[in-house]
Amino acid sequence: MPGAFHSIVTPLGDLGAVFGEDGKLLRLIRFHGASPALAEGPPPKSLPFLKRQLEAYFSGNLRDFNIPMQVEGTDFQRRVWKELQKIPYGQAISYLELARRLGDEKCIRAAARANGANPISILIPCHRVIGSDGSLVGYGGGLDMKEFLLRLEGVLPKAPAQPRLPLVWE
Numbered sequence: 001m002p003g004a005f006h007s008i009v010t011p012l013g014d015l016g017a018v019f020g021e022d023g024k025l026l027r028l029i030r031f032h033g034a035s036p037a038l039a040e041g042p043p044p045k046s047l048p049f050l051k052r053q054l055e056a057y058f059s060g061n062l063r064d065f066n067i068p069m070q071v072e073g074t075d076f077q078r079r080v081w082k083e084l085q086k087i088p089y090g091q092a093i094s095y096l097e098l099a100r101r102l103g104d105e106k107c108i109r110a111a112a113r114a115n116g117a118n119p120i121s122i123l124i125p126c127h128r129v130i131g132s133d134g135s136l137v138g139y140g141g142g143l144d145m146k147e148f149l150l151r152l153e154g155v156l157p158k159a160p161a162q163p164r165l166p167l168v169w170e
Helices: 046-058 075-084 095-101 105-116 143-152
Strands: 004-010 013-019 025-030
Touching (some): 004 046, 075 095, 075 105
Antiparallel strands (some): 004 013, 013 025
């Protein structure tokens, strides 16, 4: 069944993994709120492997994924997604730098749109692209998710612990 859906519990909430008939990952979707009721097909052999790799990534023990993926998009989108996979763990580049790496800084908007259309976020690390001024802009999974991932990878400093307020007795 093409498009077999499987839910994966992560620190970011439930992610929906969609696999093709051949077991390759087609999409990885973050749910905002409750997971929708979607039909699940038989689990592909790659599902436990994906779960283990995501668990290792979120625990800080994995930097590169090697899950079989099949991304569908235009030639330009696939070029962008391939370039995203070259950004090392723990680093970020600007949208302008992404356009330059594609060979034409004038394609910055097209590169940003392709970045936003990435069907397999986290594994194809579109979260590693930020504004030229260092701001966290544009992320389909939400800026909270982008910030979480960049902190996890050490691009941003770890969030400071909430200060404990002294107890005041009256």
